[in-house]
Amino acid sequence: MLTTIICAAVTAAGLGIAVLTARRRRYRAATRTAAYALVPLGLLMTGILDWIAGLVLKPTVWAGFGVLALSALLFTASRVAERRAVAATGSDAVAPAASAPSLGPGRQATAARPAARKSGAGEDFSDIEAILKKHGI
Incomplete structure (x- = not known):
């Protein structure tokens, strides 16, 4: 009943201003x-x-909302x-030794692959530079 009176008064005042x-x-x-x-x-x-008044005024x-806030707090605490x-x-890693790949006996991980990629990339660029110079670009 109160919401009806308030909405009617706001609408009437707004239309008067209009x-x-x-x-x-x-x-x-x-x-x-x-x-x-008119809204x-x-x-x-x-x-x-x-519906909104019932939603806001219900203790459940x-x-x-309290349970959702507690959930967000627990999630944040676990991330921290x-x-x-x-x-x-x-x-x-949770277990650093377990996360290392097993290479088998006598094999070691090397950093040769990134170096090979860099040198291969340099050769590719030199080929491209040669082609561009050939065409006068």
Whole structure:
């Protein structure tokens, strides 16, 4: 009942302001004001305001927001703890020895592959440079 009175009063006041604005020959502003003034009445007529009022005034809804906030707090705390563990160990692997690939006995990981890629890339660029010089570019 109270929401009906409030929405009717807001709509009436808004439409009154729109009429006064239209009398000053500011029709675009008056139309915009009338559109804003009709929103509360439309929300009231569709029943959305009753749904929102029921949503806001129910204690179970607020308890649900509390549970969601607790969940977000726990998630944040776990991320902070994980980052501190990573910073303390210097590695983001849970078991650093288990994350290393097994190469078998006598084989060692080498950094030759990135060096080979760099030299191969340099040869590719020299070929491209030669082609561009050939065509005068």
